[in-house]
Amino acid sequence: MSVDSVARRDLAARMADAASALTATLDARQREAAVWPFPADDERRLWFYTPTDHGGVTLADLAPPQQRLALQLVASGLSRAGYVTVATIMGLENVLDEAEGWTGTFPGRTRGRDPARYYLRMFGDPASGTWSWRFGGHHVSIHHTVVDGEARSCTPSFMGADPASSPLLGPHPLRPLAGAEDLGRELVRALDDGQRAQAILAPVAPTDIVGGNRPRLSDGDLPIPLKGIWRGVQDDAFTARLEATQRRAEEAIGLRPEDLEAVRLTLGESPAKGLAVSALDGGQQELLRALLAVYVERVPEALADAEAEKYAGDRLLALHLAWAGGLEPGQPHYYRVQGPRLLVEYDNTQRGVNHAHAVWRDPDGDFGGDVLAEHHAAHHRT
Numbered sequence: 001m002s003v004d005s006v007a008r009r010d011l012a013a014r015m016a017d018a019a020s021a022l023t024a025t026l027d028a029r030q031r032e033a034a035v036w037p038f039p040a041d042d043e044r045r046l047w048f049y050t051p052t053d054h055g056g057v058t059l060a061d062l063a064p065p066q067q068r069l070a071l072q073l074v075a076s077g078l079s080r081a082g083y084v085t086v087a088t089i090m091g092l093e094n095v096l097d098e099a100e101g102w103t104g105t106f107p108g109r110t111r112g113r114d115p116a117r118y119y120l121r122m123f124g125d126p127a128s129g130t131w132s133w134r135f136g137g138h139h140v141s142i143h144h145t146v147v148d149g150e151a152r153s154c155t156p157s158f159m160g161a162d163p164a165s166s167p168l169l170g171p172h173p174l175r176p177l178a179g180a181e182d183l184g185r186e187l188v189r190a191l192d193d194g195q196r197a198q199a200i201l202a203p204v205a206p207t208d209i210v211g212g213n214r215p216r217l218s219d220g221d222l223p224i225p226l227k228g229i230w231r232g233v234q235d236d237a238f239t240a241r242l243e244a245t246q247r248r249a250e251e252a253i254g255l256r257p258e259d260l261e262a263v264r265l266t267l268g269e270s271p272a273k274g275l276a277v278s279a280l281d282g283g284q285q286e287l288l289r290a291l292l293a294v295y296v297e298r299v300p301e302a303l304a305d306a307e308a309e310k311y312a313g314d315r316l317l318a319l320h321l322a323w324a325g326g327l328e329p330g331q332p333h334y335y336r337v338q339g340p341r342l343l344v345e346y347d348n349t350q351r352g353v354n355h356a357h358a359v360w361r362d363p364d365g366d367f368g369g370d371v372l373a374e375h376h377a378a379h380h381r382t
Contacts, residue, residue: 007302008150011076015144015151016126018073019133023122025066026057033057038124038131045215045367049158049357051106051113051138052230056121058137060114070120074135077144077154082298088176089139089161090115096162107235113138130375132368138162139357141213145368147375153368154299154307156213157360164348164356180346180358183291184335188323190284191275199275202262205325205334207249209345209357210265217343217363221265249350253325253332263324263334267363272338274322285316292337295344295360310341310362325349341365
């Protein structure tokens with residue numbers, strides 16, 4: 001057994017211990033919400049990053065000792081830096097509530113911005129060795145899949161920040177996604193004029209990530225309308241409110257149909273858009289590696305090392321870098337890094353360029369799709 005496999009088994013064991021400790025405390029009502037069979041793909045592959053119902057038991061539904069156990073499971077699937085970032089994003093719900101004048105409301109809730117409305121759902125029995133779990137709420141969406149006793153998949157992984165920058169006492173603001181924004185901008189500004197002409201797809205950025213919360217990415221994807229990334233929106237007044245919010249966001253940055261068309265996702269037989277990483281010099285490639293590390297180092301080292309292998313060495317040269325929007329701080333912007341087993345997207349356009357999204361995906365391996373297929377082939381041969 002390889003060193004990497006041992007590390008992934010140790011990580012899976014920690015996840016299983018944390019999940020089992022929590023499950024043992026759940027009453028029947030909590031268990032019904034929190035524990036589903038595996039794979040239950042129609043539900044397991046659903047994910048959101050809006051403050052909608054993500055599916056599962058919420059922190060508010062748990063007693064304080066149970067909340068601690070739930071957060072131990074969350075922490076087991078993140079690096080130390082990743083957990084601190086997620087905890088900070090959750091705490092921003094209180095900051096956002098104040099910024100909105102304590103008026104944020106959503107259908108069926110007594111409080112719109114709520115740091116306790118984060119949902120945990122487990123699929124399957126951790127003791128079986130093949131199971132998964134997810135945790136999410138506003139601007140957090142974490143997914144882990146364990147196969148044959150090894151932690152094998154950790155995407156899609158979404159983190160956002162609203163506000164993206166908040167004042168603190170002293171000269172330094174609170175910016176949970178500063179690394180993803182600043183390194184991305186540093187990289188595109190390091191390009192020469194010819195490289196930049198290839199990398200920049202449009203002068204105006206989209207108002208959201210292009211892949212959205214689709215369970216599976218497809219060639220030709222465009223950003224999903226805001227009303228499409230809420231679970232079960234049926235209230236006409238709320239739908240109209242979401243549409244008006246999106247319209248205002250697009251008008252504020254002057255988004256045109258041609259700008260959206262320029263960032264349309266290409267997959268499969270269609271070549272990725274933007275600048276080929278093979279055209280970058282050594283220093284520019286090092287900047288790109290530093291940027292990608294901000295994403296893969298969200299998770300524990302055992303997983304981060306395996307994910308970094310997907311673009312290690314010459315595999316880095318198969319990636320493409322694309323940008324839309326302005327290059328100066330405070331200007332709406334979007335970027336993505338795309339390759340055969342990697343899609344990273346970042347945008348900061350809304351609320352006066354103070355509302356950021358950062359997602360990391362594996363188009364072939366999200367939700368453990370590739371390793372589960374291998375598992376099925378190995379254990380269910382006819």
